[in-house]
Amino acid sequence: MSKLHAQNLSYNTKTASLLEDASFTLQQGELVVLLGPNGAGKSTLLRAALGLIKPSAGCATLNDIDVQQLSPIERARGVSYLPQIRPLAWPNNVKDVIALGRFSHGANMGNLSETDEHAVNQALDACDLEHLTHRNADTLSGGELARVHCARIFAAQAPLVIADEPVAALDPRHQFRVMDLFSEYVKRGNGALIVLHDINLAARYADRFIWMKDGKISADGPPLETLSEARLEDIYGVNSKVDGLNVTIEGAAD
Numbered sequence: 468m469s470k471l472h473a474q475n476l477s478y479n480t481k482t483a484s485l486l487e488d489a490s491f492t493l494q495q496g497e498l499v500v501l502l503g504p505n506g507a508g509k510s511t512l513l514r515a516a517l518g519l520i521k522p523s524a525g526c527a528t529l530n531d532i533d534v535q536q537l538s539p540i541e542r543a544r545g546v547s548y549l550p551q552i553r554p555l556a557w558p559n560n561v562k563d564v565i566a567l568g569r570f571s572h573g574a575n576m577g578n579l580s581e582t583d584e585h586a587v588n589q590a591l592d593a594c595d596l597e598h599l600t601h602r603n604a605d606t607l608s609g610g611e612l613a614r615v616h617c618a619r620i621f622a623a624q625a626p627l628v629i630a631d632e633p634v635a636a637l638d639p640r641h642q643f644r645v646m647d648l649f650s651e652y653v654k655r656g657n658g659a660l661i662v663l664h665d666i667n668l669a670a671r672y673a674d675r676f677i678w679m680k681d682g683k684i685s686a687d688g689p690p691l692e693t694l695s696e697a698r699l700e701d702i703y704g705v706n707s708k709v710d711g712l713n714v715t716i717e718g719a720a721d
């Protein structure tokens with residue numbers, strides 16, 4: 468059972484505390500949504516938990532090994548990470564960008580093994596990208612490119628994924644399609660931690676919510692237990708109506 472565990476992570480710059488005493492666990496078999504307003508510290512938390520930045524205090528482990536000790540390939544085999552900002556180093560075609568997800572398996576670009584080829588084709592198909600296989604990635608629309616990046620992390624076939632706003636640029640149909648893919652991935656026994664700003668979408672898919680504000684985790688639990696009008700006002704400063712898992716945001720609270 469793969470498990471990413473963050474224990475009392477803090478991250479300070481010279482002038483500010485961006486993350487304070489944050490702990491969470493992600494394991495196989497659960498789809499967790501990380502929620503919080505812009506600037507809450509969600510990306511900082513994910514990067515510290517993955518060992519991409521060195522925390523000022525606390526530590527994170529992947530399967531009980533300190534993430535700071537893992538090589539990039541070891542880490543990528545355990546957790547596939549889709550950052551919020553996804554620069555493309557050069558204008559590869561769609562299939563080659565997705566094949567980058569196979570690097571952690573030793574894939575040889577331009578000469579993929581049968582297993583790599585199969586994983587890439589499966590991801591292409593799952594993300595509705597077959598018709599774009601040979602297009603240059605720098606000619607895609609924002610939504611198409613977002614799907615290519617999702618396909619890249621699915622092609623990696625890691626037991627855990629962390630995705631920072633994977634559906635932000637997608638139209639409603641593709642938002643559901645991509646969230647369905649994460650859901651199916653979790654049902655196959657994997658684990659996913661996903662940052663979303665759409666609370667209704669989050670409530671529809673999440674087994675658990677982690678709520679963040681001002682660099683701190685303020686709640687961690689099942690949607691039905693942690694989603695409330697008071698919570699939405701506290702976290703986002705909005706008035707809302709919450710009925711079970713249905714949320715209507717009525718407007719800014721002040």
Ligand SMILES: Nc1ncnc2c1ncn2[C@@H]1O[C@H](COP(=O)(O)OP(=O)(O)OP(=O)(O)O)[C@@H](O)[C@H]1O
Nearest residue numbers: 480483485503504505506507508509510511512551
């Ligand atoms: N290296 C840095 N130096 C100074 N401030 C930083 C640094 N990195 C992040 N920040 C600030 O820390 C805060 C948290 O940033 P972070 O990207 O973690 O937020 P977030 O919750 O992911 O936000 P969003 O929803 O807008 O993506 C922001 O105010 C950001 O400007």
